[in-house]
Amino acid sequence: KAGVTQTPRYLIKTRGQQVTLSCSPISGHRSVSWYQQTPGQGLQFLFEYFSETQRNKGNFPGRFSGRQFSNSRSEMNVSTLELGDSALYLCASSLFGTDFYGYTFGSGTRLTVV
Amino acid sequence: DAKTTQPPSMDCAEGRAANLPCNHSTISGNEYVYWYRQIHSQGPQYIIHGLKNNETNEMASLIITEDRKSSTLILPHATLRDTAVYYCIVRVGTSGSRLTFGEGTQLTVNP
Numbered sequence: 001k002a003g004v005t006q007t008p009r010y011l012i013k014t015r016g017q018q019v020t021l022s023c024s025p026i027s028g029h030r031s032v033s034w035y036q037q038t039p040g041q042g043l044q045f046l047f048e049y050f051s052e053t054q055r056n057k058g059n060f061p062g063r064f065s066g067r068q069f070s071n072s073r074s075e076m077n078v079s080t081l082e083l084g085d086s087a088l089y090l091c092a093s094s095l096f097g098t099d100f101y102g103y104t105f106g107s108g109t110r111l112t113v114v
Numbered sequence: 115d116a117k118t119t120q121p122p123s124m125d126c127a128e129g130r131a132a133n134l135p136c137n138h139s140t141i142s143g144n145e146y147v148y149w150y151r152q153i154h155s156q157g158p159q160y161i162i163h164g165l166k167n168n169e170t171n172e173m174a175s176l177i178i179t180e181d182r183k184s185s186t187l188i189l190p191h192a193t194l195r196d197t198a199v200y201y202c203i204v205r206v207g208t209s210g211s212r213l214t215f216g217e218g219t220q221l222t223v224n225p
Contacts, residue, residue, distance in 0.1 A: 042217060050211070098210070
């Protein structure tokens, strides 16, 4: 089966700009979770969407937002980019969101803010 | 979620068994132990999970102590491709859809 697809793979943005990242889940999966990975903080949970509703949110500022479409594809947006937003952004899809054994992660989008 | 403690790094010879320990002394009765790994520059990959019985699948075995305060992930015949960061996570599904990753163990398999 096709895996989780994240686009783009790499992105370079300037401080103050905004960025939108995309995640296409495995067919049939209704939950999409987003994680940020940095060398200093490790993997941190951003938010989870299930059937177009944000169901769970991590401890990130409001500049980080997301949405999910009716086909379960999800986007996350970061506005007013800061240097510290440079990270690998990963999404994971699953059937229910709480079936952690069924999580499939994408390869991520590496965002560099200059 | 129960806190987990893992050694920061381990080495293993190719072809030998890799035994990765995890301490979760505050685990509660309904929390599962999950293991994921992350190969460099890729997303984490689910390996195995268990509640109290030992589990085995095509990738690995999971041994959970009787008191459930610790567990060991066993890769029976490690290969170079098993070099990765291994994360032990304790979680119960009813407390939401968030995985909390610690620092994990960097396993290096040497030829």
